[in-house]
Amino acid sequence: MESVGKSVPRKESFDKVEGRAKYTRDLRLAGMLHGKLVTSPHAHAKIRSIDAAAAAAVPGVRGIVTGADCQELTGELLADRPVLAYRKVRYYGEPVAVVIADDEQTAWRAAGLVHVEYEVLPVVSSPSRALLPGAPLLHEEVEKYKRYGDVYPVPGMNIGNHLKIRKGDFQSGWEAGVVKVECYTAFRPSDHIAMEPRAARAEILPDGEVHIRASTQAPYVIKRFMERYFGLDPGQVVVHVPFVGGGFGAKGAVQLEFIAYCASRAVGGRLVEVSNSREEDMISSPCHIGLEAQIKMAATPDGRLTAAQITLLWDGGAYADMAAVMAKAGIDDCTGPYRIPNVWADSLAVYTNHTYATSFRGFAHPEVTFAIERTMDLLAKKLGMDPIALRLLNAIGPGETTPTQVLLDESNIGNVPACILRLRELMDWESGQRVVLPNGRIRTKGIAALWKTSSTPTDAGAGAVLIFNKSGSVNLMTGVVEIGQGTKTALAQIAAERLTIDPSLVHVSFEVNTKTNPEHWKTVASSSTMMAGRAILEAADDAIRQLKYNAALVLQVSPDELELAEGRVFVRGNPQRGFLFREIAMGYESENGLTVGKQVIGRGSYIVKLTRLDPETGDGRPGPQWSVAAQGVEVEFDPVECRYQVLRAYTVIDGGVIVNHRGAVTQMMGGMSMGLSWATRESFLYDNQERVLNPQLRFYKITHFGENPDMVVDFVQTPYHEGPYGARGIGEYGTIGMAGALANALSVAAGVELFQLPLLPETIWRARGGGSVHDPV
């Protein structure tokens, strides 16, 4: 192949490195109003009254919107969330009102004058406490909320969604097992910290057309939701998305767009911007989910898994929104990439008084993988088996079924054993998992195996349009958002490959405009290259058909006799008889000016073929294919202070055929860095009233560039027959196994099992018995 598989530099890089790429807030517009949020200082309280008179009296204030003005309830599957808190606040930082003014400063000043009287309510601090009898209810009548799709809230409890897997016969599988382990892991919510905080602008034109410009991964979902919640004709909603400064799932949720729309509605449709400060982005907009997981596994004495019981209690925060979907994604693949014939699993999106959650890179998989991979290491220790040998023995593959009972074949799953074996080689596993250095420090290795399918809605799809320039180059339009992942360059490579031209001749549209770009479900789920790639192949084939039609007219041959190479259409066996694309893409103009043929416009689309899951057994098809990976971490641990350094991190991924090699390597490295940052330091801290103590980067630390360990990335390339040129999906995978691999390495180093994130030195010190006896570990 000429283009696919090559390391083509990203098309947007020059604009980005020179600071010329434009993001949502970069365009300064005269007459634009600014909305500033008034947020809740309490995690759970009744709103007794809102007095906005003083704020409204500030010169330059154009309007103030509160929950009473926009009572539409929103939510991905369960509509439980008001656009602005109404009568009650359920998390610290929840938007209560928006003050709209001529400029940002005035809005800010006036927002401080909105007086809200609260009656503080008792708080729910964790998923397990939320389920205790007598726990305060966040939503008194959860059963009355409107549902959009398969969602199972539990009346009278803090449960927004309850999903189940019942595969095989758990009881007999459990009894067949001889060696049994039980593992309880937990971590609290955290944040994505995309470089660009979320921002939205909305304007309602006099003819009723609504324009939204936003930093989002989901422009077409915004369009759909404006119909769903506000009754707008989707033909009258136009969403514009310029470059997006990192998404990581945070921008798959729709929040500020609704607030901006309601703000515009309140000021006669004028253009209003509502944008987050860093601090608001951390606590007022949806965050990275927390999880308490309980895993039980049984195995035969020689290490074959016979049964697993898995209970996932997601800290979805105050509203079900994407947490309800993540509860499903987490249970779809809940066993990890292992063959477990008997599975009993429950996944609950639990309400707590925390910021509500949304997707985070890996979509429920980094979280579940941490629990599963800790359990696998516990089991290996109990069996006296090498952790790699245990994983190899139980690796899932063709002929076996997933937890939702999808039959795997040579195409729809990558090669798990090949990834593990390659990892073993790269990590020099044979040289030992634990070495004590002369200075007393301990070097250890830890691994994790992982898999993931997309868990998209059953109608997720993509479209593509190819148009030609007079020079013979093409313009490629899709609805994929460029969020720093480099997908558009990979898509250009796919188009170039099919059209037999250089990728530099494929011009991609970076800005998405939902009025003109064909629909793309969302830029999430490591699925854009696969879905849009398929659509592009169809569009390219459509264009080729038209090119051949034009050429055939002029050459007086049948289109079947023509073929393509190096940007030309020519007669098979006689390459001189043919035309460059530029001679025929707009029709062929003969010497006397007579033009024959048609302008070539290629179109293509793709829709995933999935099914809904059975509510009682989980039986169903949640995604088209499973990319798989094995990851490892090497650490050096100081047993005195319990500090450590991550020396090296490894990823061996089977993402099918790799479209852009260097792009894929850097995507894995970014993912590993993010996974390690989360596992080593990221977490919200709460006081006893569940107010966030560290909603700013001064105290919420992420790894800096330069703190990264050495990173080793390699690929196994098992083609996915339905993917474009055999590609699967890779975007999120680098993140997924890092926490599990790190915790496994550190547990070996510290000589004590570590079940909590983040893995701070003090946490490890306590687990090893540091601190007073009264302090719980």
Place this chain on the structure above:
Amino acid sequence: MIPFDFDYYRPDSVGQAVELYARLRAEGRNPIYFSGGTEIITFGRLGQLVTDAVLDIKSIPELGALGRSGDHLVFGAGLTLNAVAESGLFPLLGDVARHTADHTTRNKITLGGNLCASIPYRETVLPFLLTDSYAVVAGRQGNAWVSMHELRLAPGELLVQIWTEQSAARWPSVTIKKTKQDEVDYPLVRLALVHDGRGVRAAFSGVCEAPFRSWDMEDALNTPGVPLETRIAEALRRLPGQVIDDQLGSADYRYYLLHHSLREGMSALEGGGR
């Protein structure tokens, strides 16, 4: 965005700065000296600090002083932490400065800003406490010499320089910083030790509410004929206050790290130091 409006002044001399401050105060204004600006900007954008007049003191020559005067070293309060570290004049001060914030931020943070910071760690004060340095403080009555042990600025007073004896700056020293996880973070423990030829001097940040030097603890550490472990244990009994217990680290863990750091630092210093 800084959500409030303010006037910007750039006085050219210490006298102008102090007079201007006093005049603005008399007019009922709320002026603030502005040097590196890192605290003013980061707190200002959150509304945790509000001012209506900033007096940018970076162009006052005396605040940029860096060098030797007689047998003293002179550090202008307006020097950036990177300039202080890169000068190499006072190795211990350089070591402390080099591990305060990140490089980009240290291009802005000034010595005076760190010494007068509202963030409580003020790590660069430790080397000055250990060397019994003096500050030059400007007020409306002119300049005053103030021992670093007694440095408290009244509103409108301006820290101009710090003077340290050259011989003291060359004392063998050790400094150790422990953080929660990241290298760039506030200290759970910042320990600075020097040996003045007669005994060890010790100063701390991150341990108690404010940075401190403790003569009591030094006495314990210098008790002749007593094993190191016993001296350290006695020194720890003489901590001047409660150990901080907050979101960065518990009092237990800080105490543990302090103990370990003292052991590490004392061994290094008694074994020769730098």
